[in-house]
Amino acid sequence: MLGRKASRCVAVLNKTAARSSLGLKTAKRMLSSSNWKLLSSKSVNFNSVKTAKFTAGINGAVGLLCVGVGGYSLYNKIEQQGNWFSEWSNSNIIKLDSFQKNFSSTSKAQEKDSQSQSINILAEEAIERKLHSNEYSYSVDREKSEIQRFDVSQLPSNDPIEDSHVEQILTNNGNDVWFYGVFDGHGGPYTSSKLSTDVIPYIARYLAPIFNKPEYSQQDVNNSFQKAFVELDNDIVLNGFKDLFDSPSRETLLEKTLPAISGSCCLLTMYDTKKSMLTISITGDSRAILVSKDHNSDGHGKSTNNWTVQALTKDQTAEVPEEIERIRKEHPEDESRTCIFNGRILGSLQPSRAFGDYRYKIDNVDGKKFSELPPEVKMFLRRSPRYLKTPPYVTAAPVVTSHKIDPSKDKFMVIASDGLYEFLNNDEIASLVVDWYSRQTSDNKDKFGNNGTIVVKDLDSLNPGLKHDSRFKTGLPSINKDENCSTHIIRNALSCGGQKEYVDTFVSIPSPMSRKYRDDLTVTVVFFGDSKDPITTTSSPSPSSFAAGDGVTLNEKASTPVSKAKL
Template sequence: MRRGINIAVIGGLLMATSYLSITRNGLHADSSITSSSPFGRKEAGIEKKDFSTAASTTDSVKNGGTGSQKDKQSIPIFNDEEVNRRLRRFEESYFVDRGKGVSRYDICQLPSNNPIEDDRSEKVVEVPIQDKDHNNERDDSDWYFWSVFDGHAGWTTSAKLRDELVDTVVSEMATSAYKVTDDNMRMVPTSDSIDRAIKAGFLKLDNEIVTENIQKLLDHPENKNAAAELLMPALCGSCALMSFYDSHTKRLKVAVTGDSRALLGSLNDNDEWTVNSLSVDQTGSSPVEVARLLSEHPNEPNVIRNGRILGSLEPSRAFGDARYKWSRDLQLKIYNKFFGRQLPANLKTPPYVTAEPVVSTHDINPWRHDFLVMASDGLYEMLSNEEIVGLVVRWMEKQKIIKPKTSIFDSIFSRSSDSRLPKVIDVSDSSSKSQKQPFRKGGKGSTGKYILEDENVATHLIRNALSNGGNAENVNLLVSIPSPLSRRYRDDLTVTVVFFSDEDKKAAAESRTGGLEINRAATQGGLDKDVKAKL
């Protein structure tokens, strides 16, 4: 698939002021939005209401300012039309008309960095399968891949993963897991062999980025044009989250390198909505990752400092980030030959960071309305796991994918059943309890209000992440802050949502087109041409 790149509360007659608490660590009542007119001044998609860019008086003083009004700068706030255009610019939605267990998936991105450092990719591979556990029954299985890449220190590593990671994993699976039979079909392998193939694919590509390409550069230093192309994916970094769904086994594999996260929303036997975190954030704050690194580097007390690798890098697993993988001698050679740079502090026994993913397996139950949410960590900084599932549920109700549930309490208190988010039970493994929690107001388990106006559910999640509990003014503000200032308040946001289906394959065979169909209503950003499934 192609790269997806793809306000104020007026009070009084002369001055309107609203306070929004945004700092690097959370939301506090510091920054102000003011307007010199109660009606504002509009031009070219911009409503001329001003936002104070000083995060707080304390931050201003720390950075050399005085903390006074003259330290503040102002930016224009976009009107609703312009905000919607920007939110929907990179949204895409596809109907999957194949009768293979997936009915639809939606994608949306909202940049904060310029250019955006996040990326994503999707692919469908049709594979003839022979299952020895079912009397060598033949089935044309679909392999579905959805990936989210959260880049850092630049966009080049995530772009490399977008272009090559899925193909590298498919090649490893075809070579070492799904063996070819005499009838030119693929045998269904063990779950462990699939896990090993996925891990091998991740490590193979990272080795190419960090080791093989750099050796090419050292062997031919005269090729100046290749220097940036080969160096930058190694020096930049990216987390990677990949989901693999096999329509034959109805099993979902989730591979995570870094701190992007996958969630499974589902109904339990008591007709209650649940959320299961299918991945655990891999950072310097994770007890599991801290224990691993201390074990691998027993005589280095500074291997983890302030929740970061060598006191600097937050994710403990990532592609690229060669500064935490190369030896001291190699780094000196690279820096002396191509550009000057200091070695990381406390560098003693690299590598400290690995691209090896943790792979988990999950059975999908479409009759329980299972759906998958994958996102870069920018979403989880603003919404809890329960809120994300609750928001998808409310969206599904509006789209008539499911029927809204009502209770006697709604009648007693004369309150609409969809006025707030539904209760969602966290059924995640205990290891996920140490995951990063949202820092904005509301916090974990909040059942606050929300905004329900998007046809694309991924856009719906991003809008509500910015809304801080259903406040459209907050959305307009956060979308309006330009890069690079916006990085003080929000990260790049990339979201993919997948809906599974229990559609009967035989019944669907007569009517299905066998491919992907663009859902135009939920692709408001616009695609110039139809996109066909990569089969």
């Protein structure tokens, strides 16, 4: 028999459990209804959703749900707010198992904390300003170029943005050699910024003697990329820390060593107009795709008018079987369980190849340990990973491939940081490009077959570890208001199928909070073609337009550049 006090405690506990169960059942019942509505308020509270999670790439909009702690209060909040977004099924919005066990009402302390984390949806003008502030578009009119135009756009999530990019023309005996690169930084912008200024000069030094030959092989070109990437990373990491040990001060660290401390993926493409050859060099998990026009016949003399998309890169992360096998072979057998676990290198870093990231590559410099550095310098360094035994575990050595471009059918190349692919897969991006292209060339619809369908040509390179938001489907309406194709892709990636409210929300979330819901976004679209293609420009540039070299002119109508591009 229980004592009186013990019995009273049991009764209280049973009553509390019953209330919690009722709250949970109420929440489940309300969320399973297809008629529940999201907030109509323009103020978004993020604290009240700390017990709810969004699925896949739409994580950011979890803040908009403003889920109450209790099941009944959740129902009341939903009923009071009206309809902001379109209705969604509960399977796309909330995982119920993430709710706290205690479904009591929100305390005053919680309410005060909620108010401190509330944000406002930006005004329309401010949203458009953020979407366009880091975009530009160039028309190309250069003899034998085979590149008509390129569009670039960025939307930061980190402050400052950790992504960088480069567009550069080199000339080779009268022939153009085009470079387009996207550098997805992590742990700071320093490595990606370093790549944007140094990676092409390093490659050019290896390419110069090759290009001076009457004939050269593609393998020689590929080897040049391999050597340049490795040499540049050695200079960043080893020389960066040698300088720091030689002169251990904050000034040296800031000027020489920061690119070794942070890290960056690197996707660099080179188009050689002499051979119409595209070289793709990838270190990390950014991606390149090629969108082409299929001129095949249906067997009855009629063109199929299909578009195809082909992946040009394969992700290099600790979730890709080939990378897992490679890294484990490079280390002793007793490290097979620790060099990669939880889908990350040493349980921490997701990309298996990257520039910088010294912590995964070295544990000393010429026998000198990092612990020997003075405190005012060590404070900027992170602790070595727990299972670091036989570095390096991460390499900057790229995978280099090539693709022969046929400008009559190969129309677009899209390169982007992995933040884009968290929302869209390859065929969805291709659909958006073709949709944009159809509007630009409406008078040529029959000629270019713009009503064709998207057919995925290469599925093998889609990374199974990177889950994108599958709610954006081919055929759903897109938002068509951008003259810049890259901005068009970013806007619609955030729209979850043409819904403006989602765009407004994702753009409005301030840094650093936004990093919980989306990454930095950098997208470059390159247009291949000849003089017969009608996509040279969207406007007639004025004489005052920034001329980035002979025959390369800013499309003012399609651009709102913050600064002049380096070309």
